[in-house]
Amino acid sequence: MTKERLRFAPSPTGDLHIGGARAALFNWLYARKTGGQFLLRIEDTDRERSTDAALESILSSMRWLGMNWDDEPVKQSQRGELYKEAVQKLLDSGAAYPCYCTKEELEAEREHAVAEKLDYHYSGKCRNLDQATRDTYNKERKPFTVRFRVPEGETSFEDMVHGETTFKNESIGDFIIARPDGTPVYLLAVAVDDADMGITLVMRGDDHLSNTPKQLMLMKALGAAQPRFAHLPQVLGMDKKKLSKRHGAASVMEYERMGFLSDAVVNFIALLGWNPGDDREKMSLDELITSFSIDHISKKSGVFDMDKLEWLNGQYLNDLAPEELLPHVTKLFIEAGYLDKDSAETRRDYILSIIVMLKERCRLLPEFVEKAVYFFNDPTEYDAKGEKKQFKDLSAADRLEELASRFELLETFDIASTEDVIRNYAEELEVGAGKLIHPTRLSVSGVTQGPSLFDMLISIGKEKTVARMKTAASYIRNKLS
């Protein structure tokens, strides 16, 4: 069996879209699974909208997601000759013809059809022009586009996800394949490139389903081998409309910025319109490769559910070893001003301990920053609700001060000793330990929730713990006097 050759063909007019990323991923997975080739083709024939920056952004998103490609990416803008030859070949064989209709004329035709509620196709006005007329037009240097002469009959193909799909050719009007300046139009470029690149399987969005017969006809007329097709369902936003900027985040880059892990994003995207055939949800890249199969691709378009992505990301965050999280979290801490580069080195163990305490409490990377403030800064204010409950009278201040001084006397400030202090004092006061734990937490962290109090205290250290408790005590006295 010959090796499969697949391709992803983005047009560099913006960042890598979630839908595009999914198409790329499926192609990549299939290529890697079958030991085939995964090629990149940059569809930049629209010079107006294509930019190098967009191309770079797309490539970097692909790298971030963990996809690599074989060979150098092919750029359509550099293959003008190839398309010209193909157009000439089609012209010579009579499979295509020059069309001298102007944009205005065509526009009028179209408007007329719409007004009359008629099915619009190109009228075929220039289809059977005699040679004499063409000669005169050419002598006048009348600009012309090249149109493909759609043959009679029907075009059908076996789509690997939709099954046999048939189009009547009469429902397809003669379409333009080259502009007056000789540049090719999408349909032609794709047909020529897929043939030239030896693509064996085209996997792309199902918005291309009705383009497929046109490409097939072109390839046939060109005498090229035809690839197989697999059309992927659309990715929709929560409102069931095509995912776009208005849905908040439509590009891969935005998810990176929001603090998602690439593995979680890939995993989630893979499950959009595909399933492994069993109940697995959290899957590594390798698992995805071995499990991937086209017959588990869905026909139904799917909604991008951010809640589920966040949940998945939380699973990844929680399952990752602290060491693996270290670079990500350190970077964010530096950005937040908690650390500088040097102290990040020396305080490695401290950061690691914070990660251990917080990772099961976070779903997104940036949550580490907000949840870790008090590991770096003294609280500047106290949670309002907590304050109302824990700092409501002078005895709260007394207790904090008493605890602080008992902590101060401790020779070893560890989990066992701090817990002893709290529990013993609670017993003396004949109250539950919670009565001391909650105010202590609030005084040291400023918030009412977080990791185990004792873990937190020893991590912050005796000195700071004591100081913060004393500060809180005088804060209470001040407020109540």
Next chain:
RNA sequence: GUCCCCUUCGUCUAGUGGCCCAGGACUCAAGGUUUUCAUCCUUGCAACAGGAGUUCGAUUCUCCUAGGGGACGCCA
């Protein structure tokens, strides 16, 4: 308008004629664990678009209707 595609819980989905008064996951709700929060565990709510067939039997097959999407560009 014409052609093509699609239709299972709010969402992602399993299901290829009996195992389905439809299973899993997210969300939500309730309970348990926990010093708090989170994690984790348990339980619950919640769907085969509608109608005709075919069949002993349809979520699964056929047809029709409705709804949604795509194409009909000198955009890709």
